[in-house]
Amino acid sequence: MTVTLADVAARAQVSPATVSRVLNGNYPVAASTRERVLKAVDELDYVLNGPASALAAATSDLVGILVNDIADPFFGIMASAIQAEIGGPGGRAGGERLAVVCNTGGSPERELTYLTLLQRQRAAAVVLTGGAIEGAAHRAAMDAKLRKLADAGTRVVLCGRPPAPEAGAIALTFDNRGGGRELTEHLIGLGHRRLGYIAGPEERTTTRHRLEGHRAALAAHGIEEDPRWTVHGRYDRRSGYEATLELLRRDPTLTAFVAANDTVALGACAALRDSGLRIPQDVSVAGFDDLPFSIDAVPALTTVRLPLAEAGARAGRIAMGREEPPPGGIASVRGELMVRGSSGVPRA
Template identity: 35%
Template sequence: MSSDDHTNPTTLLDVARAAGVSASTVSRILNGTARVADDKRKAVLAAIEQMNFAPNQMARSLKKGSTMTIGIVVQDISSPFFDETLRGVDDALKGTGYTSVIVSGHWNADEESDRIRLLLARKVDGIILLTGRISDETVLQFSNHRPIVATGRALRTANAIGFKVDNEHGAWLATRHLLDLGHRRIVFITGPASSSDANERLAGYRRAMAEADVAVDPQLVVEGDFHEPSGLAAINRLLERDVPFTAVFAANDLSAYGARLALYRKGIRVPEDVSLVGFDDLPGSSYTAPPMTTVRQPLYDLGKAATNALLSLMGREAFDEGVAPVELIVRETTLPVARQDKRGHAGAGP
């Protein structure tokens, strides 16, 4: 019976026997994880072609030196921040023939490095790193093996490109907005100290306050970690200590959501009692009650730009390097101090 008979299709074991290698070697070659001599690799590919082994994109790609896959390292697959950026990546890949493999670094430098090594072992053609904790030096070392595009970094080499938004300016815009409304007791909920984005936003807050000749009360700079519970805890700590404030600027929208919940539970109204500003402009920020003032990052555009840059590094056409700047989106969570109900200051009841 012929090998192409539908009742007796060629198997991986048949290919292994024809190539004179083990079945596990064939499997590892097809998965792109095997380190074998060229003669064995060529024998396996020749057997696949000769025996018409089931149409296999990986095998065809190996012959061309490409797997037609890109690896994407995110930090939190459940975060809407990464959802928006991945949507941009997905749209940019449409029609290119490439598929993506997504892994998470969980905001841990060692884990990020492990995930990148895993992607390299799977022979992805390139890698997109969405923010993260590994150093620029480490990114450049990995780029010696595959092209890498990273967001949140200022990189430009023959095999690595970085895209960085102006976090400091965005935070300056948010703080300046609150200062222009007459606020002076402005809380800043930080991001993690290990995050350059968070530190740049803190710098923008401090710069705006200094330019307005307003001293920053150390009590008003409260630790957060970019997640909702940290925003909730930050405001609760201030309220427990009876620290007065009229406005809150959170280093990201998720922290602002937590802050909003803490204020609500204490009967403190937004914006009638306390004004609130976030950073990112996640989709949900248009639908909070009331809709939240925030600094818009071009998350979707960043995803598209990063993907187009990677395709360019991998030999496609040149890409448009332009990404929209950050901008303040004023909605309904901020009011001038003169129009706020003074009873709503921290520590006071409604």
């Protein structure tokens, strides 16, 4: 029925061992023999049995990439960059690896389960992207799982996620706090004193860090924040729209709206427009991430650019052992403030 190594061996008149060695290319095989084997492989249209090979060799060529939301370009861009470096097909030489992206949907259980599944497959490496989920219990469970993976030989890399020293993972962290602070300082510099903040889900580290940066900027400039100026929601447009309306209701005198990310900012812009406010003449808006579409907003979005693709590529290389991990296993990746049309001087 299905062609096996033995079939190829028979056809090439060699032993299965030799065929295996030709295929793996890590043992001397005479050129003539190799050729004969390759010919047989081709003629028989032989495809290696992955599970069998993984079982015998005790390693697999799977590399897992965990993302919170695959439909969100924030993750898509990182995943794409990681995958390009992993090799996937067409990547660098050295044995093709199957880079698989797993969508956790931001659920703690799914995150854990995917990790188990990956562990079960004896994945060669795992890259976790984006913010982590807050909560001591989950955090501990994750750390334990990651450590177990690492101990089993799976390389674990965090990309855009806070370090997990307990887990012994390499971390490329985004400086969300610094970026958030810089962004808000820009707004303050323009003269804004009443700033609304549309935050993400409470249970995400990304949310907390960005908000902390925002508040740090406020505090540094002696601006006292009204608790009503912050609204939490999901990381999507719809949520941004509604949160903005809510903010407007709570305090119509706000002059600037800082969103947790660009997608949310877009929703905010829509809400403001629908409320008859002009950007940036009446109110300023700022996002975070600098996703590709942000420059197309009208006016273009002031935001903090995160080097998503670069960080992803680096994480991918580290996961493949093709680049040295940063000293201490932790590196902080900074964002860059992009001042564009959506932020301006507040109305007198």
